[in-house]
Amino acid sequence: MLSAGRGVGRGPRRTADADLGTRLRAFRQDKGLTLRQVAERAGISESFLSQAERNQTNASVSTLLKIADALGESLGTIFRTETRTVGNVVRAAERPLLAQRVGQSTDVLLTPVAATTMQVIQSTIEPGFDSGTPYSHVGAEEFVVVTSGELELESSGEVIRLHDGDSVLIDPMAPHSYRNTGNVPCRCIWVTSMPHH
16 A cells, blocks of 8 residues: 555655654664664665654655664554554554545554554545556565455556455565546555564
């Protein structure tokens, strides 16, 4: 579900967490890493990371996944707040809003803070919205299931049309993109297995 320009992770979606930059900086400093080290590991520019840490720009979900991986953390840990339950339960009211583009798409993190090897994101994609340029992100495997609506997914040059109840397994590190080809919002779940740290 994540995209490079999007975002955890699709298209140019932006995070809705105003304190995220402060937490990213704290994780980096706690690990004794420089901006340059984290930026190089994440494959982003040092200036972009600096702006993200100062909340002067919003990182896409897929970029956040790359930063989290560079820090040796899960996306759930990065989005951990005082109001979010620690452990194995995620209450509906506590789900972090990862990204929202009004009238286009919304991404919500479903993964408990305790999860270290998988990230689960629920997306609502409005009719006609697409993720744009194919993107890739960190992960070993990515499983997508459409719970309602239609989704056209392109992965490694193959076009896959998914309808309510359909699912597919893709390589998240291979270029992929998606779009809602239907007339109603598409709801889907993206499950990404993460590399072990």
